Amino acid sequence: MLAKSKTFFAEVRTELQKATWPWDPKEHGFKRYKELVDSTMVVVVAMLLLAGYISFCDFCLTSIVTTLTK
Numbered sequence: 001m002l003a004k005s006k007t008f009f010a011e012v013r014t015e016l017q018k019a020t021w022p023w024d025p026k027e028h029g030f031k032r033y034k035e036l037v038d039s040t041m042v043v044v045v046a047m048l049l050l051a052g053y054i055s056f057c058d059f060c061l062t063s064i065v066t067t068l069t070k
Contacts, residue, residue: 030037 027034
């Protein structure tokens, strides 16, 4: 069991070293996470736009169905 755990964590470490991270390790402070923050903001804005579009469509369809069933 211990040998399997050691092997697992060794493989995880190896794979993480191959990964590219969304920040420059030489940067410090907030600049280090600029790409990460920018990407997160893009996702948040896209979610808000999609939620607004779906809400608008829901409102329109609800109004149409309500008008037709009165």
